Structure formats: structure tokens, C-alpha cells
Amino acid sequence: MSAASWARISTDAFTVAFFALLAGMLAAFYHLAFRRRTVWAVSVALAIAGDAALLVSLVARGAAAGRIPLGNMYEYSIALAFLVVLAYLVFVEGVARVHTLGGFVLGFAVLTMAVAALFLDVGPGPLVPALNSYWRQIHVTSMIVSSSLLSLGCVLTILYLIKDRRERREAMPAIAGGSVDVDPRSEDLPHDLVAASDEPEARVVRRRGLLPSAATLDRLAYRMIAFAFPIWTFGIITGAMWAERAWGRYWGWDPKETWSFVTWVVFAGYLHARATSGWRGRRAAVIALVGFASLLITYYAVNLWIVGLHSYAGV
């Protein structure tokens, strides 16, 4: 097949993926609000289909360009969306068996894809010589994998903050009565057990069950970030090794380098905060959000607005 037809397949698959994930997101939110199991199943099926289409789009793009499709911001974005949805399917739906978060994660993926399609789209093509190195595959892949896990962790962190706030507010009268201990961490039950607990009043179940418990969300978020952090570290190290080969120094405070370092420091702070009593919970969550903001700057702003050596990575 010719490069042009591969490129067309890539674009078509991107469109299919976009609408599948968008529909999946809507279905997931519908399930969140009205608790229809069939709708949930549909949303997961759409997520799987959309993710498969994203993979097709990425592979077809690689075939069109005749190289590994991790050469510019548009391709990173497809890969990021693909991995975020994959991580959500594997870890949140699969391992943790939490079935109420799909809408938020798919929403993030859809947003990433929309930004890519609107602002970052460049045709598939070969790369400048400096990018022509096997280090690119190693470095970029680890950066994308960890970015997607960090993104998922931060979606979960936002949900944790929302849920935690509500739990505190609801627990307020109970504290006044002096009967309930409201340490959110003490609740280690998976969310499904909470939802299925035999409380007679539907109202109570609905109020508690819209999202998994704050403790579950917090733990999931922490796991994602703790999983991503070493990969991010590895990505920075391989980036430094590549920079040494290509530019003659392993670290030159190029904007991309600087911001990836800032992101690393902030998430290191998050991990330390989690290990420090008095800093767990909301405070640590806020640090994670700062880290996520820094990640977004590393990922988008540096390429779009700040001139540096990474600028030629397409857009």
C-alpha cells in the first residue's frame, strides 16, 4: 500500500476512535448517573473499540511515514490517549474493578485527541537527523507511558478531591454527635462492597455511590503515580543519554529538560508527602495536581510557546 493510503487509514481510524471514545464517555457518565449495567458494558465496549482504533491509527501512521510513529506532538498525543485508555481498562476496570470512572478518563483522552487534531496535526514524514536514533524510541516511549499513567493518576486525584470534600461534609453532623471516626483512609473497602451494602434507603446508596470512596480513589491515584514515577525517571535518564550523543551534553537546561525536571521534583515531593504523616490526603493531592500542571507545560507549552532544542520535535 502507498504512503498516502496508509495516511488516509490513519486519519479515518483517528476519527472512528474519537467518536467511539466520545460516545463511550457519554455512556459512562450516563451509567454514573443512573446506574445501568448495560450502559456501562456499552461504554467499556466503546472504550475498547476506540482504543483499538487509536492503535490502528498510530500503526498506520508509522507505515505512512516509514518509521516508529513517535516523532512529533501529534503522534505523541495519539499514543498518550491510547495509553491512558489502555491503563484505565487494565488497572481501573480490570485490576481494581472500579466501574464508575470511565467517563472522566475517556473525557481526558477525547480532550487530548481534540487538541492534537486542532493544533498539532502535521502530515506523516521523516525526521531531522538528530531525531534519528534508537534512543528516540526508548526515551519517547517511556515519556509517553509515564505521562499517560500520570494523567490517569491526576484524573483520579481530582475525583478524589471532589469525593473527599463530599464525604467530609456528610460526615460533619456525625462528628458533632461524636460517634463516627472520619479518617477516610480507614475505609479500605472496595467501592462495590460499599454500593452493595444492605442499606435499605436508596437515597443513602445514591449519595454514597456516585463515585468510589475517597480512600479507593486516593489509593488508585497513588498507585498510578508511584507506577509512573520510575518510568518518568527512566525517561529523563535515557533522554540525557540521547542528548549526550546528539548535542554533546547530557543536560543543558533546555526548556523541555527543565520542565521535565520540575515535574520530576514535584512528583518526588508528592511521594515524600505521602510518606509523611499530616501531609497525606488532600495536601498530597494538591501537590499531585501541581505536578500535573507541570506535566502539561512540559508536554504542550514547551513545544508550542518556548523555543528550545525540542522545538523541532514537530510543532
Added chain:
Amino acid sequence: MRTALVLLLLVALAAVAGSLVPQVGVADARIAATFRDHPLRARIFDQLGLFDVYGSWWFTVLYVLLLVSLGACLLPRTRAFVRNLRTKPVPARELDGMRHYAELTVPVGPDHAILGARRVLRRRLFRVNGPNGRPAIAADKGLARELGSLLFHWSFFLLLIGIVWGKGTGFTGRAVIVEGQRWVETHANYDGTLREGRFFGEDHTGAQVLVRDFQVTYRPTGQPEDFVTRATISRADGSEARDVAIRVNEPAEFDGVRYYQFGYGWAPVVQARGGGKLIASEPIVCTQDPSPEGVSPLQLPWNCVLKLPSLDPQVGVTFELWPDSRGLVSLLQTGTAMPMFGEYAPVMSYTVYEGDLRSELVQQAGVLDTTAMREVDRGVIGAGDTVSIAEGVSMTFSDLRRYTVLEVARDRGLWIVFAAAILVLAGLLPALYTSRRKLWVTAEADGGGAVLKVGGFALQRRQQFEEEFSKLVTRLERASREGERVDA
């Protein structure tokens, strides 16, 4: 630890400032523009060292403070860890108050039951203390977590040291070498691009780099595909000569100094004759203005300058080089220059000035200071042509060559830094993914058998421990039954 973390965050913030404000050696033109357009802001930034964040005194202070505070909190932690390694797990009472607790009745006596429990825990790599006289043991597991954490932090410390040592004793600079020229690696030959470390001992290698040729290939779109500098590098005395091909991503190393492909350009050879004598014959290095949006650098001409200070009055010539004359022709005919991929009947347009070159002032390379000169002639010269540019002075465009720009650097800390980075990663994994667990088992006689009480908790990853704990209890029960068989 918190101090170190805050200092690290400050280093990161300083780096952010460095990514937003143009830096010396990276964006000199933008610094100059700031001084021109916003003199007050520029002066304030300059005073604060914001144009050279990484070389400023306060960045150094931050860095040193970070090292000190990191070391200061790691030393006691390491001592505590070593002490912890030596001390045995401490016995505990009142196991039923622990987070995880189980009781089981086993059909063997307390002493046997506790020995069985000890075997089970030892097999699962717990450190076990006891039984010491009475049927009770204390056990713990997961020292790898603290070990990994210490490895991570010490490696990070080593990494910071490696950076300082490598950068401090090293240097970086750029060598501009025309095809056929020999360049010597000494201080004077870097034309002001040299940046030396604080502890650099002026021990340049004196290596000779003879550039045999430079090649660049382009894709039809005008995107460069490959650059290669073929050179012969040898010691100052000519020994150890080695042929190398330097490409992007493929540097050459010689005597601890690395040579990286950095840039390239055109260098016309212009011979000037005055009064029957040859007064200039060296290749002239041409540079290019940054190309405007939508224009490929391949469509732009190259600029350079020839200075003839020995003449009276002094003469200076500025050139605009079109390595492929079809570029100039298409520009004149259609208004858009054709991209020039290589050499094809090259031409130069030139302007001749007469007067005072003001050589006594510091002059920027490649720029002619015409304040004390006047224009006397203009023209176009093709390769091989000779023109008269002044009374009794002629100029021949005899050859067109390429030049290569090599980034030359020495960093002896490189291997320390990479080894430390790998150790950072090696420490990070156990530090994040293992957990410290403590467990106690006591046995009391109960009829013919015994009651085993098991209590314990995990300091991290508590959910996983819940599962592990119940598995351990099952295993203890089974082990005590096996113990019964041995008894019989």
C-alpha cells in the same frame, strides 16, 4: 529531608526562570534585544543574574546547600539503618490490639508450634527473633524498602557530585573548520565560544583535527537527511592518527575529548593580490541570517567579509554568496529563490569599502564596521573569475568549500553521572514497591494442643498485607499440622 526537598524545589524554580528568560550562550541575540527594548527590566534581570541562571552565585549557593542538607539527613538515616540491620526484631505483647490479628488452635504443643511458625517465616525471608525461653517470636521483613530509599538518595547525591566535578573540570566550545584545514584543540582556537569549568586546569589536549571533507544530504523537501564530517584526529605530535566520521548522534572521542557534529556552512576561498603580492588566500567562513517564516535556509544566500588591513587605505569587502547560481537567477526572475542543495556555478555579489577598518577596536567576527569607510564598488563574481576592486588590487574567487562546526567537550564526570542515574533507578524500585512488615507469634498451651496468636501490621501497602497476612495464617496452621506428623 524536608529542607532538601524545598531546596530541590528552589533549584527547579530557578530552572524555570532560566527557561523563560533568555540565557547567555543560548539566546544572546534575545538578551541584546531585551537590553535595547526594555533597558530597565534588562538591568534588573542582569543584576539578579537571571540571564545566566546556572552560572550565577545564588544558583551555586542553592546547589551547595542542597548537597549539604541531603548529606546531613542521609548520614543519620544510614547510621540508623545499619543499627536496625544489627538489632533483632523486638518482642511485643498484646498482639490482639494490632491491625491484623488471628488466633488458631493447633494440635501440637506450644514449643513445637512456635518452631513451626519460625520455620514458615524464615522460609518466607522474614528476620525472626526467638523463641528465647518462652514460646514467642518476633519477625519483620522489608528492609529492602529503606535500603532502596537510601540507595536512591545516595545515588542522587553522587549524581549531583558527578555533575559538579564533570562540569567543573571540563569545558565546551565550538570549532569551525573548513574542509582541508587543520584545527588544533587549544584555548585560542575556539574564537570566544569556549566555556570552561570552575576547576578547569587549562589542560587542553592540543589534538589536531584535519577535516578531510564534509557532506550533507537533503531530502527533496529541503529537510537535511544526514551530515557527516570526515576527519583525521591525531595527538599534537601527529601520533595516534585516527580517521573518524562524525555524524549527528555519532560523536568521535579522542584523548577524553568528544567531538560532536553541530553545524555547517560555506567557505569561499578568495585570493587578493595587491602590488603583485598575494595578501589574502584563506577560506572565508560565511554565515546565514535566520530564515523568516515559510522560507527554507536553502533559499537564502550566505554572508561573509574579507578584510585587507595591509593596504593603504584599508579595504573591506562584504560578500553575499549563492552556492548555486540558479538560486539567484530564480530570485531575480520569479521573486522566489530556488532551494540550493549543493554547489553549482557559485556566484557572489560583493561590495567594496575603503577607509579605516578600525582594527584597534574589538570587532565582531564576520561583520564589517563601515563607520569609517565608504563604498567604492559593487559587482558580481563567479567561481574562477578575477576582478579589480581597487587601484592595483585584484580579487579571485578561486574555490568554494564547506566548513563544519564541531561541538568540542570534555566531561570526566559523565560515567559517574550515568552510573549514579542507573543506581537512582535501581534504588527507586524497592523504595516504592516493597513494604516494611512486622509480625509476632505467641503460643499458649491449650489442652493437648496450643493456641497460636498472630498479630502484625505493615507500614506501607497495607491492603496487600491484608492478603499476605491471611495467607501466612493459613500457612502457619498447615505447618503446625505437619509438625504433628513429625511428632508422631
